[in-house]
Amino acid sequence: MSVLRYALLGLISKESRTGYELVAEFEHPIGNFWNALHSQVYPELSQMHQDDLINCVQVKQEGKPDKKVYSLTTKGYVVLQQWLNTFVKTPRTMRDEFMLKAYFMGEVSAKSARDQFESQLRDHEGRLQTLEESLTAFIQDQEGGPIRTNTAEFGRWLVVWKGIMTERTYVEWCRQALHWLEVGEVRPQMFR
Amino acid sequence: MSVLRYALLGLISKESRTGYELVAEFEHPIGNFWNALHSQVYPELSQMHQDDLINCVQVKQEGKPDKKVYSLTTKGYVVLQQWLNTFVKTPRTMRDEFMLKAYFMGEVSAKSARDQFESQLRDHEGRLQTLEESLTAFIQDQEGGPIRTNTAEFGRWLVVWKGIMTERTYVEWCRQALHWLEVGEVRPQMFR
DNA sequence: AAACCCATGTAACGCGTTACATGATTAT
DNA sequence: ATAATCATGTAACGCGTTACATGGGTTT
Numbered sequence: 001m002s003v004l005r006y007a008l009l010g011l012i013s014k015e016s017r018t019g020y021e022l023v024a025e026f027e028h029p030i031g032n033f034w035n036a037l038h039s040q041v042y043p044e045l046s047q048m049h050q051d052d053l054i055n056c057v058q059v060k061q062e063g064k065p066d067k068k069v070y071s072l073t074t075k076g077y078v079v080l081q082q083w084l085n086t087f088v089k090t091p092r093t094m095r096d097e098f099m100l101k102a103y104f105m106g107e108v109s110a111k112s113a114r115d116q117f118e119s120q121l122r123d124h125e126g127r128l129q130t131l132e133e134s135l136t137a138f139i140q141d142q143e144g145g146p147i148r149t150n151t152a153e154f155g156r157w158l159v160v161w162k163g164i165m166t167e168r169t170y171v172e173w174c175r176q177a178l179h180w181l182e183v184g185e186v187r188p189q190m191f192r
Numbered sequence: 193m194s195v196l197r198y199a200l201l202g203l204i205s206k207e208s209r210t211g212y213e214l215v216a217e218f219e220h221p222i223g224n225f226w227n228a229l230h231s232q233v234y235p236e237l238s239q240m241h242q243d244d245l246i247n248c249v250q251v252k253q254e255g256k257p258d259k260k261v262y263s264l265t266t267k268g269y270v271v272l273q274q275w276l277n278t279f280v281k282t283p284r285t286m287r288d289e290f291m292l293k294a295y296f297m298g299e300v301s302a303k304s305a306r307d308q309f310e311s312q313l314r315d316h317e318g319r320l321q322t323l324e325e326s327l328t329a330f331i332q333d334q335e336g337g338p339i340r341t342n343t344a345e346f347g348r349w350l351v352v353w354k355g356i357m358t359e360r361t362y363v364e365w366c367r368q369a370l371h372w373l374e375v376g377e378v379r380p381q382m383f384r
Numbered sequence: 385a386a387a388c389c390c391a392t393g394t395a396a397c398g399c400g401t402t403a404c405a406t407g408a409t410t411a412t
Numbered sequence: 413a414t415a416a417t418c419a420t421g422t423a424a425c426g427c428g429t430t431a432c433a434t435g436g437g438t439t440t
Contacts, residue, residue: 003287003289003292006292007292010292010295010296010299013296013299029295030291030292030295031284031285032284032285032286032291033285033286033287033288033291033292033295034285034287034288034289034291034292035284035285080296080299081299081300083293084293084296084297084299084300084304084308085300085304085307085308087307087308087311088289088290088293088312089315090290090312090315090316090319091289092223092224092227093223093224093225093226093227094224094225094286094288094358095195095225095226096225096226096286097195097226097280097283098280098282099224099225099226099351099354100195100198100199100202100222100225100226101198101275101276101280102347102350102351102354103202103221103222103225103347103348103350103351104202104205104272104276104347105276105341105346105347105350106341106342106343106344106345106346106347107202107205107272107273107276107344108273108276108277110341110342112276112277113341115277115279116276116277116279119279120280120282123281123282124282127282135380138380139380139381142380144380144381146377146378146379146380147377147378147380148376148377149297149298149302149305149372149373149376149377149378150298150302150376151298152298152299153298154297154298154372154378155294155295155296155297155298156295157378157380158291158294158295158297158369159291159294159295161365161368162291162294162365165361165364165365166286166358166361168361169357169358169360169361172357173353173354173357176353177350180341180346181341184340184341184342185338185339185340185341186338186339186341186346186349187338188327188330188331188334188336188338188339188349189331189336
């Protein structure tokens with residue numbers, strides 16, 4: 001079973017959804033850590049229906065195309081729970097093309113390296129800001145009240161917060177790199 | 193041109209290499225951010241040779257199989273430089289299966305959620321330790337001297353240091369999650 | 385008039401993983 | 413004996429991206 005299947009089961013478990021809505025969901029915070037396009041989602045949903053993981057109800061609409069609303073079957077719920085309770089092995093590699101380029105930064109001019117890091121820094125500062133706004137909006141939705149750990153809101157909190165921490169780290173690293181490029185060297189004893 | 197091609201060009205640019213050595217290189221720090229198996233590397237090197245990006249010299253050996261040593265062509269060097277000087281668009285999604293699971297943690301029991309985070313925490317603590325050891329060894333290789341930013345060592349420093357920062361962040365996030373699971377809620381005003 | 389939203393599908397292609405395949409030498 | 417190292421390849425398969433395809437309704 002592919003990870004996409006579990007992602008879809010998880011999303012449908014919160015609420016019945018159409019393929020279109022599921023694709024849209026990947027624009028939201030979870031899209032920072034998993035996503036899929038409609039060309040992958042629609043065929044996958046068909047398969048999952050055939051495998052009795054989800055029910056399908058066709059709904060006629062006026063002024064809009066008809067839609068297929070999917071909901072979890074008992075089997076789908078069991079399969080989701082099974083996955084949620086299985087340990088994932090942390091993969092050795094988190095592919096990041098910029099980190100690969102960084103590995104070869106000794107090969108380029110100092111100016112070019114600076115340009116690269118400045119571009120990266122701007123990207124990640126932008127994403128950090130978006131995430132922080134998203135967190136602020138989320139906190140306001142909760143009206144300052146606590147988020148209970150056995151609710152769907154907790155999951156959202158966890159991923160947004162992780163996104164923020166990750167982007168802060170990226171920003172900090174870019175700034176350090178720019179500093180090292182300015183002085184032309186790293187004095188490693190600083191970081192022991 | 194695939195990213196793998198650039199990875200191989202970059203590695204070969206530092207020093208002529210065989211396919212076998214290139215695959216082994218992905219066990220080292222850069223493997224945290226990019227990797228490939230021999231079944232992908234060997235065919236790719238053949239293609240790159242056909243495309244005149246790399247030279248190939250067959251070397252006969254005794255007591256060992258023959259090997260093919262690849263080195264950069266002028267074209268290969270140009271193509272590498274071109275890539276190094278082009279801005280990469282930061283991808284929206286950094287796939288992370290555990291983050292996807294975290295998003296659905298409201299669906300499982302508190303005990304199960306704790307088990308999941310503890311397992312994750314152990315994994316990332318282990319990786320952090322390995323990276324810190326690798327950094328210590330690296331610093332000792334440099335005999336405490338500074339790392340100039342126009343050397344190959346700078347690239348290695350950058351990726352190892354980024355790995356450490358990333359793992360520290362992951363560890364910290366897991367610990368916070370475990371704390372929230374213990375008290376049963378998040379009080380979001382803490383993090384504004 | 386052009387662009388965007390809703391809503392669903394299929395087809396082609398490339399990258400990455402798993403598995404198949406060989407074989408001598410050296411270390412445990 | 414068993415496993416690991418050196419060294420290179422091919423084949424099958426699945427996931428994910430890009431592109432092809434349709435079409436009415438709404439907003440700019």
